[in-house]
Amino acid sequence: xxxxxxxxxxxxxxxxxxxxxxxxxxxxWVKMCMQCGVCSGSCPLGNAWEHPPQEIFMMxxxxxxxxxxxxxxxxxxxSCYNCIARCPRGLPITHIMHGLAHYAKRLGLAxxxxxxxxxAQLFWDNLMKKGRVNELKLGxxxxxxxxxxxxIKTALKMKNIGLGMLxxxxxxxxxxxxxxxxKDISGxxxxxxxxxxxxxxxIGQSAK
Amino acid sequence: xxxHEYSFYPGCxxxxxxxxxxxxxxxETMCEELDIQLNHIPDWNCCSASIGYAGGGELPRLALSAxxxxxxxxxxxxxxxxxxxxxxxxxxxETSERLAEDESLMAEANQALAEAGLKLKNETPIKHMVxxxxxxxxxxxxxxxxxxxxxxIKIAGYVGCQTNRPFGIHGESFENPQYLDKLVETLGxxxxxxxxxxxxxxxxxxxxxxxxxxxxxxxxxxEAAYDGGADMIVTPCPVCQMNVEVYQDHINEKxxxxxxxxxxxxxxxxxxxxxxSAKDAALDGQVIPAKKLEEIAK
Numbered sequence: 001x002x003x004x005x006x007x008x009x010x011x012x013x014x015x016x017x018x019x020x021x022x023x024x025x026x027x028x029w030v031k032m033c034m035q036c037g038v039c040s041g042s043c044p045l046g047n048a049w050e051h052p053p054q055e056i057f058m059m060x061x062x063x064x065x066x067x068x069x070x071x072x073x074x075x076x077x078x079s080c081y082n083c084i085a086r087c088p089r090g091l092p093i094t095h096i097m098h099g100l101a102h103y104a105k106r107l108g109l110a111x112x113x114x115x116x117x118x119x120a121q122l123f124w125d126n127l128m129k130k131g132r133v134n135e136l137k138l139g140x141x142x143x144x145x146x147x148x149x150x151x152i153k154t155a156l157k158m159k160n161i162g163l164g165m166l167x168x169x170x171x172x173x174x175x176x177x178x179x180x181x182x183k184d185i186s187g188x189x190x191x192x193x194x195x196x197x198x199x200x201x202x203i204g205q206s207a208k
Numbered sequence: 209x210x211x212h213e214y215s216f217y218p219g220c221x222x223x224x225x226x227x228x229x230x231x232x233x234x235x236e237t238m239c240e241e242l243d244i245q246l247n248h249i250p251d252w253n254c255c256s257a258s259i260g261y262a263g264g265g266e267l268p269r270l271a272l273s274a275x276x277x278x279x280x281x282x283x284x285x286x287x288x289x290x291x292x293x294x295x296x297x298x299x300x301x302e303t304s305e306r307l308a309e310d311e312s313l314m315a316e317a318n319q320a321l322a323e324a325g326l327k328l329k330n331e332t333p334i335k336h337m338v339x340x341x342x343x344x345x346x347x348x349x350x351x352x353x354x355x356x357x358x359x360x361i362k363i364a365g366y367v368g369c370q371t372n373r374p375f376g377i378h379g380e381s382f383e384n385p386q387y388l389d390k391l392v393e394t395l396g397x398x399x400x401x402x403x404x405x406x407x408x409x410x411x412x413x414x415x416x417x418x419x420x421x422x423x424x425x426x427x428x429x430x431e432a433a434y435d436g437g438a439d440m441i442v443t444p445c446p447v448c449q450m451n452v453e454v455y456q457d458h459i460n461e462k463x464x465x466x467x468x469x470x471x472x473x474x475x476x477x478x479x480x481x482x483x484x485s486a487k488d489a490a491l492d493g494q495v496i497p498a499k500k501l502e503e504i505a506k
Contacts, residue, residue, distance in 0.1 A: 025266040044409035048421055076418075079258035080409035081373035085382040094374075098261040105262050117262055119417035124256065124263025131253040133220040135227055142416055161454050164495040165227065172225025180223045182253045187324030188275065195271040195320040 002108040007207035009065070016065040022206045025099030029091045033057035039083035039093050049073045053083060053093050056100070069109040074101040075116040106203070118145050130181030131188045136171060137179070210245030212344060215284035215332070217276055217300065219293035220254050221446045228293070228446035230493025234475035235292050235337065237488040241353055241479075242345055247287065249280045255299035258370070259413035270313065271320045273303035277334075278326040288333045290340055292475075294370035294445040301334040301375060338377060338444050338474070342387055347394045355483030357396025361500050363477070364400040364433035364441045365389045368448040369409050383407065388442060391474055395481040400436030405429040410451040419458075426452055427459050430467050439500050440470040442477055449473060453495050470498035480505045 012019035020027040033054065040052030050073045051059060059068050074097045083093040101117070104110040110117050119142055126138045143158065144151030165171035182188055222232035239246055253276060254260075256269045264272075277300065280289050291297035307314040307330055318328055341350065365388030373382055380387055384406065389399035408429055411422025429452055433441050443449050453471040460467055472494065479489035486505040491498060 044411075044425055045414075045418075045421055048418075076414075078369075078409050078412045078414045078422075080369040080412065082369070082409070085373040085376075092374075098258075099266065102261045102265055106265070110262075115417040116259075116414060119413070120259045120262030123259050123413070127220075127254040127256060127260065128263070132223070133254050133257075135221065139416075157458075160457060164454060168230065168493045168495055169225060170227045170229055170493060170495075175225055180220070180226075183251050184324060187326075188253055190323035191271055191275060191320045191326075192268050194323045195268040195316070196265065198316045198319060199265045199267040 004204070004207060005107040005109065008107065011207050016063045016068070017061050019065070020060050020100070020103075023203050024096065024103045026092045026095045027099060029096060030057055030060050032089045032091055034089055036088060038086050038088065039091075042082040042086050043076075044080055044082065045076045045078060048076050053097065056097075066109070068100065069104040069107065070111060072111045072114045072117075074098075074104070075110075075114050075120075077101070113146075115145075128189075128192065130179065131185050132180050132182060134175050134179045136173070136175035139171075211243040212340070213245045213247065213287055214290040214335075214340065215280040215287040216246035216248050217252055217280070217289055217291045217296055218248060219291060219296040219446075221293060227450050230490035231292060231446055231449070231473050231475065233488070233490035233493065234473055234479045237479040237484050237490075238475045238482070241482040241484070242341075242349070244340070244345075246290070247284050249276055249289070250283050251279060252276050255296050257295040257299065257413065267313065267316055267320065269299075270303045270306060271317055273300045274307065274317045274321055274328050274330075275324065275326060276300060277304060277330065277332055278321055278328040281329050281332055282326070288335055290335050290337055292337045292446075294336070294368070295447065297334065297336040298370045298375065304330055304332070304334050336371060336377075336444070338371060338387065341391070341474075342377060347390060350391070350478070351394045354395055354481045356481055356504050358392075358477060358481050358501070358504065359396050361397045362400060362437050362439050363392045363397050364403045364436055364438035365392055365406060366403070366429060366433070366441045366443045366448060366452065366471075367406050368443055368445045369407070369412065370447075371444045372407055388444065388474065392442065392477070395477055397477070400433065400438050403436050403438075404432040410448050412447055412451075415447075415451045415455070419455075422451065423455055423459050423462065426455055427463055427465065427467075430456065430459070430469050431465070433469055434467075438469070440472055440498055442472050442474055444474055456496065468496055470494055470496045470501075472498050472501065476501065 040054045077097040143154040221228040392399040415422040456467040
């Protein structure tokens, strides 16, 4: 268990809702949920959620901290924004789900081997290298994210899709060597480092 | 001088050798015909799309889009920002709105930007190319440019998610937006009426991490197009385009279907209808060829 997690448990012993409000992106909206269930019914992957959004909101208020943060529910969000468009109370549900997923990851509570959690991290790491996404490397790292053996199997299964993309020049082997990127990469890295420090400080402050 | 000028944010997937490079080609052709000049934002970066949240917290992600807006305000001052990618548009506009609402986040974003020698004023409207077409150019002007009407082609207008929600196009409903159908009609083609899956999710980035769940949704999108008698699907979103086009063989294998449905961009249709060549319309970028458009573009 991470130190930050221990500190947060200590600090917010009596209210997981307060913890979410203080530390999760758009978390201050959670208390506005009126449990109508439109979000859960509108979610294209609704049946794949261990706990649909409406339930997550109630669980937060009920203090079910571990059940929420270690759930793979939020990682089922496809970012379709149906829930946001339909929520009668105007909750930015998509963003709250992203925020919860990020917070769970930050505390080391996100489920291990959750495919979207892994892919989402690969995506971030990929774009951070050069400031722009390298689709070829991202695709390959995705195929091999569960080890070499499975990677080869996936790569074979995807072979024809890859060939189609190559033929239409929508994929380029040249991207394996360098590839696109921003010129001021050092400025971008310094900017992100600063943003991370400011955010870490804000969340660290809240644990005290 | 061009009649319309914008600060353009092309996005990662539109780059040379990337998955929607064909989108950019057809957009450039379309813009030439409509006298729209796109001034690229110099040294733009990835917006982190809708899947950057595992590694990127709120502020780092907002900083990415803030950098693009700041660069635009510095180099393309006074020009509205236009994005062609749904995720680019959404992330940039979301950033602009959230920073406008929250002074402390805005201050922190500028603290981060200062490390790269930039400053955000956040005074720039963020538009999707579809808004430019509908609001700044208009159906009538588009119709006047049509040299080769797309007669006899039936097209399912697949709007998808992120061009439609949460911001959407002014005056359109989230549940049944009409603009893509109107555009299809303007170009002389025949829109599929009551296309069931017009705003259905294709899985987005989860097509990579949850392929089975996503392909089930994609199957529905294609099936409904066939049910409506469509010859092809048109979409404004690069993720929709790729997801719906390239997995059809896998879906056929899994479900015993016989899908072979071309999926094109609105800019592909427009380039062909405006009389441009197959190459200019990027028809060579179709993994599933759009034969009916090829015939017209000959």
